[in-house]
Structure formats: C-alpha cells, structure tokens
Amino acid sequence: MKIFISGTTKISDKESKYYRLVLPKDICNVLDQIMTNDWEVIIGDAAGIDTMVQTYLYQHNYKKVIVYATDKVRNNVGNWACNIVDGRSAKDEREYHALKDKEMQDICDFGYAVLLDNGGARATRANVKALDDMGKFCMVYELKESK
Numbered sequence: 376m377k378i379f380i381s382g383t384t385k386i387s388d389k390e391s392k393y394y395r396l397v398l399p400k401d402i403c404n405v406l407d408q409i410m411t412n413d414w415e416v417i418i419g420d421a422a423g424i425d426t427m428v429q430t431y432l433y434q435h436n437y438k439k440v441i442v443y444a445t446d447k448v449r450n451n452v453g454n455w456a457c458n459i460v461d462g463r464s465a466k467d468e469r470e471y472h473a474l475k476d477k478e479m480q481d482i483c484d485f486g487y488a489v490l491l492d493n494g495g496a497r498a499t500r501a502n503v504k505a506l507d508d509m510g511k512f513c514m515v516y517e518l519k520e521s522k
Contacts, residue, residue, distance in 0.1 A: 376414045379479045379506070382424025382489030383496040383518060392520045393491060398427050402516055405487060410437050417479045420444040420451060421472070424489045429453060443475040472498065480505045486513035492520070 385391040386398075398406075406428065409416060416432060419425045420442050429452035432440055440455040442448060445462040460478055465471035476498065480486075486506045490496045506513040 376412070376485070377417055377483045378409060378414050379417045379483035379486040379502070380424070380428055380488075381419065381476065381479075381486065381499045381502045382428075382516075383491055383499060384421055384423030385491060385495065386427060386489070386518065387423045393518055394521055395427075398431055399516075399518070402428075402489065403431065405514070405516070406431055406435075409487075410435060413439065416440045417483050418442060419472075419475060419479070420449045420457075422450065426450045426452065443479050445471055445475045469498070473501070476502055477505070480509065480511075483511065485511050487516070488513055489516045489518055492517045 383393065385393040386395050388394055416439060418428060418440065429450065433453040440453060442451045442455055442457045443460065444457060445460045448457050451457060460475045462471045462474055465474055480502060486502065488499050488503050490499055503513050503515060
C-alpha cells in the first residue's frame with residue numbers, strides 16, 4: 376500500500392500560531408501505524424509537515440519512503456529515493472508545486488492530510504479534494520493553534 380502524506384507548512388513557521396517543535400502525538404501514532412503496516416510513504420519536499428514527517432520516519436530508521444519534488448529536491452532528510460517532476464509547464468508557483476502533488480495523488484492508494492483548523496492549507500485541501508474525486512480515501516488531521 377502506498378500512502379500520500381501532505382500538510383501545512385505553518386507547523387514549522389515560528390511566526391505562525393500553528394508552530395510546533397515536534398509533531399503532535401496523534402500524527403506520530405498514525406506514522407507508527409504506517410510503519411507497523413509496512414506501507415510505502417509518498418511525501419513532498421516542502422518545509423513543514425513534509426520535513427517533520429520525513430524527520431520522524433528517519434529517526435525510526437524507516438526505509439519505505441519516496442520523496443517527490445519539482446525540478447530539484449529541497450528537503451530529503453533520509454536521503455531516500457526521489458521522483459523529480461519537470462516543472463517547466465507550470466504557469467505560476469502554485470501550479471509548479473501542484474505538479475508533484477498530482478503525481479503523488481495518481482500513484483497513491485490513499486492519503487493522510489494535516490490541515491489547519493482555520494480553513495488554511497489550501498494546497499493540502501486541494502490534495503484531499505483530488506483524492507476524493509478519484510475515489511481514494513484520505514484521513515484528515517485538523518491542526519489546532521499551539522498553546
């Protein structure tokens with residue numbers, strides 16, 4: 376099974392009310408279940424959830440990870456295999472990063488998305504909708520403001 380993990384960049388933004396030094400326990404529990412089930416993780420290369428999940432998987436010596444990037448890899452904590460998507464067809468920055476998201480949506484069996492409780496994380500919400508449109512299940516975790 377292949378799981379596409381996506382989420383907000385706000386979790387690693389020190390100026391954000393969603394900033395965290397570590398992943399919430401509920402997210403770690405899901406990642407532990409993924410590792411126990413020996414599923415292949417498909418993840419992007421952005422700061423935020425992508426990098427924090429990569430770090431968690433690396434710290435647990437998990438090998439079944441493929442990092443997706445557009446043109447060049449920004450973050451690959453575990454030096455895992457990469458799938459680099461050609462970004463020349465993109466009209467703007469949002470579309471540029473959406474190209475890799477589309478490939479991850481296509482190849483995965485299901486998804487796990489970390490959204491903001493205030494309606495933010497537009498790209499992640501687009502991933503959830505795309506997976507739903509494809510008839511693929513996507514579990515959603517709603518990140519609350521840090522205290």
